[in-house]
Amino acid sequence: MKMKIIGVLLFAGLIIVLAACGEKSQEDVVADLQEKAEKMDGYKAKAEMNMNTGKEQQTFQIDIWHKKEDMYRVGLSNKSDEKGNQIILKNEDGVFVLTPALNKSFKFQSEWPQNSSQPYLYQSLVQDIEKDKEAEFEITDAHYVFKTKTNYQSNNNLPYQEIYLDKKSLQPVQVKVLDKDKNALVEVSFSNFDSKASFQEDDFSMKKNMGGEEAKETTAVNEEEALTVFYPSYMAGAELTEKKEVSTKTGERVILTFEGEKNFTLVQEKANAQTTMANPKEADGEIVNLGFTVGAMSDNTMEWTHNGVDFMLASEELTKEELIEVAKSVQSKEVK
Numbered sequence: 001m002k003m004k005i006i007g008v009l010l011f012a013g014l015i016i017v018l019a020a021c022g023e024k025s026q027e028d029v030v031a032d033l034q035e036k037a038e039k040m041d042g043y044k045a046k047a048e049m050n051m052n053t054g055k056e057q058q059t060f061q062i063d064i065w066h067k068k069e070d071m072y073r074v075g076l077s078n079k080s081d082e083k084g085n086q087i088i089l090k091n092e093d094g095v096f097v098l099t100p101a102l103n104k105s106f107k108f109q110s111e112w113p114q115n116s117s118q119p120y121l122y123q124s125l126v127q128d129i130e131k132d133k134e135a136e137f138e139i140t141d142a143h144y145v146f147k148t149k150t151n152y153q154s155n156n157n158l159p160y161q162e163i164y165l166d167k168k169s170l171q172p173v174q175v176k177v178l179d180k181d182k183n184a185l186v187e188v189s190f191s192n193f194d195s196k197a198s199f200q201e202d203d204f205s206m207k208k209n210m211g212g213e214e215a216k217e218t219t220a221v222n223e224e225e226a227l228t229v230f231y232p233s234y235m236a237g238a239e240l241t242e243k244k245e246v247s248t249k250t251g252e253r254v255i256l257t258f259e260g261e262k263n264f265t266l267v268q269e270k271a272n273a274q275t276t277m278a279n280p281k282e283a284d285g286e287i288v289n290l291g292f293t294v295g296a297m298s299d300n301t302m303e304w305t306h307n308g309v310d311f312m313l314a315s316e317e318l319t320k321e322e323l324i325e326v327a328k329s330v331q332s333k334e335v336k
Contacts, residue, residue: 237261264315
């Protein structure tokens with residue numbers, strides 16, 4: 001009996017020792033993340049983002065800068081469309097989407113990035129972890145893994161995400177954004193994260209990020225090249241009823257009209273470099289990643305540039321989600 005009591009005491013002592021030396025709880029890690037995000041003055045990170053939200057996988061190289069409190073610069077480059085490389089910029093003047101090769105810029109009246117999930121921004125990941133009180137938590141040999149809900153206001157097709165954090169540094173390693181069936185449609189893999197980065201005074205200025213005065217010398221796509229006309233593969237129950245060609249001062253414009261369950265119009269023309277960046281085009285809506293480029297969406301329209309072509313999709317009847325789905329599918333082409 002005495003030996004049995006001693007055994008129980010030893011076992012209880014072992015449990016206490018293991019608990020003292022054990023892993024952190026979910027609450028501990030969340031508290032550590034909050035503290036790290038609050039104390040960090042800024043960071044620079046590099047990542048690769050693979051998107052399987054369209055017909056073909058798209059791969060972006062992402063260069064992320066953040067300076068406390070509210071300065072962001074996210075460079076998105078895609079080898080298949082180098083002239084379409086873009087920068088999402090937030091500074092004291094507002095939120096902008098820049099296409100330096102074409103000297104184009106949109107200005108948004110937006111709460112970006114706080115208004116929706118951003119899988120490549122550390123503050124957004126921490127915010128999503130904090131907000132989801134039902135988040136799942138796992139510990140591996142190298143990572144803390146959080147499975148949380150996302151907040152994509154205009155896209156309910158990506159409701160979940162898995163966030164992998166390095167156990168020692170709490171820095172992001174990988175993020176998987178999942179569809180309703182838990183398939184990973186977006187994967188962001190971080191290759192570098194510098195939490196003690198320094199910045200120059202003009203790093204977040206529009207002029208520097210557009211290439212300074214050199215941007216005014218930018219040329220558009222070759223004027224002699226034929227306009228490549230793109231068609232959507234998803235048409236929300238409509239079909240093409242008219243194709244109209246219009247000559248403008250800057251070149252040729254094609255207007256495609258679709259009619260059916262829900263009507264919409266798709267306008268496209270060769271992208272021409274703007275002559276100045278002093279007056280960026282105002283966009284009342286939000287920034288949307290279409291998988292192959294970043295678009296500007298308002299209540300009834302979506303605008304984007306891809307492969308040297310400017311697109312504008314307009315409809316009084318399509319929902320925001322349908323606008324996005326139609327825009328994402330505009331990759332079928334016919335050279336005229």
